[in-house]
Amino acid sequence: MTGDIQNNRQDEQKLKSGFAALIGRPNVGKSTLMNALIGQKIAITSKKPQTTRNRIRTVYTCEEGQIVFLDTPGIHKAKNKLGDYMVNAAESTFAEVDVILWLVEPTDYIGAGERHIIEELKKTKTPVILVINKIDTVKKELLLTYIDAYRGELDFAEIVPVSALKKDGTDTLIDCIFSYLPYGEPFYDEDTVTDQPMRQIVAELIREKALRCLEEEIPHGIAVTIEQMKFKKKIVDIEATIICERESHKGIIIGKQGAMLKKIGSLARKDIEELVESQVNLKLWVRVKKDWRDSDFLMKNFGYDPGAAE
Numbered sequence: 001m002t003g004d005i006q007n008n009r010q011d012e013q014k015l016k017s018g019f020a021a022l023i024g025r026p027n028v029g030k031s032t033l034m035n036a037l038i039g040q041k042i043a044i045t046s047k048k049p050q051t052t053r054n055r056i057r058t059v060y061t062c063e064e065g066q067i068v069f070l071d072t073p074g075i076h077k078a079k080n081k082l083g084d085y086m087v088n089a090a091e092s093t094f095a096e097v098d099v100i101l102w103l104v105e106p107t108d109y110i111g112a113g114e115r116h117i118i119e120e121l122k123k124t125k126t127p128v129i130l131v132i133n134k135i136d137t138v139k140k141e142l143l144l145t146y147i148d149a150y151r152g153e154l155d156f157a158e159i160v161p162v163s164a165l166k167k168d169g170t171d172t173l174i175d176c177i178f179s180y181l182p183y184g185e186p187f188y189d190e191d192t193v194t195d196q197p198m199r200q201i202v203a204e205l206i207r208e209k210a211l212r213c214l215e216e217e218i219p220h221g222i223a224v225t226i227e228q229m230k231f232k233k234k235i236v237d238i239e240a241t242i243i244c245e246r247e248s249h250k251g252i253i254i255g256k257q258g259a260m261l262k263k264i265g266s267l268a269r270k271d272i273e274e275l276v277e278s279q280v281n282l283k284l285w286v287r288v289k290k291d292w293r294d295s296d297f298l299m300k301n302f303g304y305d306p307g308a309a310e
Contacts, residue, residue, distance in 0.1 A: 016065035018098035018181035023072050025113045028103045029133045033164035034058055034071045037174065038193060058194045059187075064178050066186040070097060094124045099157070099180040101173075103131045106138045106161075108149035118153050127157035127180045131173065136163040199226040202272055206240055206284070209267040213260060214252065221245040222253075227285075236278050241285045253286050261286065 022030040038058045060067040094100060102121065104114060121128055130150055135143060147159050158176045162169035194201070203224040210222055221244060228239040242264075244250055254261045261284055269282045 015183065015185065016178050016181040017184045017186050019068045019070060019096065020099045020101055020177050021070045021072060021094070021097040022101045022103060023117070024103035028105055029164045030071050030103050033103065033133060033162065034069050036164045036167050036170055037069065057196065059192045061186060061190045065181065066188065067177055067181065068187055094120065094126060097126060098182065099177055100126050100128045101131050102128055103133050104150065105134055106132050106143065106146045108145050110149060110153065121154060128154065129158045129160060129176055130156045132159070132161045133164055135161045136166045136168065199229055201275065202226055202229065202238060203240065205271045206264070206268045209264045210242060210253065213264050213267070234279060235281055236276050237281045238272070239283045241287050243287055243289050245288070245290055247288055250286050250288050
């Protein structure tokens with residue numbers, strides 16, 4: 001019996017466990033990469049920038065140990081209180097993790113947004129892995145040019161080119177992350193994929209479909225709240241409300257004879273059924289809350305607590 005305990009302790013001492021933050025400007029593919037790394041869709045993705053609003057924590061577990069990923073909102077120039085919250089949520093993560101993954105697009109042009117991130121990263125002692133994403137969109141012979149452009153800006157621990165969409169280079173990235181994690185017991189059991197509440201994931205899946213269906217027709221000012229979520233024997237009943245800022249937006253979201261709302265619901269239901277592994281009865285409503293993105297009270301009601309990101 002004593003020998004078994006000693007063997008278990010030795011095995012635990014061989015494991016590595018730690019935290020890795022994904023940071024970068026909006027729309028560089030952070031959520032897509034995180035989903036690819038853990039092998040399951042948790043964070044929503046969209047062609048629209050600033051899709052991720054909260055820090056989303058997901059868990060990757062293997063024989064080597066455990067990586068807890070923090071997918072942060074894109075770092076950008078804030079235009080309202082929601083924007084301030086998103087930037088604070090991202091930048092406050094730097095000192096809380098064992099390694100930082102900075103995602104950039106494959107280019108040799110380093111713009112003002114990237115330079116702002118560089119200045120912030122210079123203040124931290126946390127190892128930074130530069131991840132050049134979307135390499136499937138450029139010629140391979142140009143990669144060295146892009147790597148050289150960034151190499152002189154910061155003392156990176158590693159530089160890893162990947163394609164989150166094609167899952168190219170993700171295994172190499174996982175190995176690099178583990179090399180900077182401390183030895184220790186896992187933080188979560190091996191079956192845990194995320195610490196996000198089910199209601200929050202469902203709300204985000206609905207918001208994702210709304211963003212994709214509405215395209216450029218309304219701005220980013222929508223949120224989703226789950227009013228009810230009941231698990232029955234063979235079906236899950238969900239009632240959700242899409243919050244928008246203008247009466248004119250409400251009409252667009254509903255669409256002619258409710259066609260747009262039905263489309264959003266139909267697409268969202270497919271992803272939710274895969275998530276909950278059950279048939280879903282989804283009812284959607286639309287409500288107007290004027291300028292909610294500048295209201296601390298409403299932001300907190302909709303799941304974005306300004307105090308939590310400070």
